């Protein structure tokens with residue numbers, strides 16, 4: 689059985705520092721809104737630098753938003769010194785990202801041993817799902 693989420697904790701101090709240390713997410717303008725064990729929310733305002741030649745959101749930008757939500761959700765579950773990493777992340781783009789704020793929500797759907805599976809939905813401001821990702825994470829324990 690999965691442990692319950694800690695609903696009362698939205699972002700511990702160490703998770704805030706962890707989010708700030710994610711240099712590439714910072715470069716992309718991704719903000720971590722919420723992070724608690726097994727659940728995280730990230731958002732990104734679409735700017736010209738995120739666009740592909742068609743003028744819509746680049747696949748990589750949307751992927752990074754989803755990946756950051758996954759990374760925060762899995763690492764919020766681990767004891768200090770542990771590392772939650774992606775071993776596979778598959779994404780489907782259902783609608784183009786056009787403008788405004790995109791929001792990714794990650795939640796753990798299953799786990800077994802060191803593996804944990806996450807679902808990530810990316811929505812536009814209208815609440816439409818523009819992308820869906822499935823991530824398989826591996827929880828590395830602190831080395832003794």
Ligand SMILES: CC(C)(COP(=O)(O)OP(=O)(O)OC[C@H]1O[C@@H](n2cnc3c(N)ncnc32)[C@H](O)[C@@H]1OP(=O)(O)O)[C@@H](O)C(=O)NCCC(=O)NCCSC(=O)Cc1ccccc1
Pocket residue numbers: 710755756758759760763772773774775826828
């Ligand atoms: C996950 C695992 C199965 C680990 O299996 P294990 O049995 O525990 O493997 P082990 O620990 O033994 O290491 C294996 C080999 O690697 C080497 N090494 C390790 N660490 C370091 C290092 N720091 N620097 C240099 N080398 C290092 C190590 O020496 C060994 O080499 P060897 O074999 O002796 O020559 C493995 O496939 C893996 O690490 N895959 C890559 C996953 C990955 O990169 N995902 C994407 C990034 S995650 C992400 O972005 C999500 C996110 C988002 C936002 C925020 C946060 C997170």
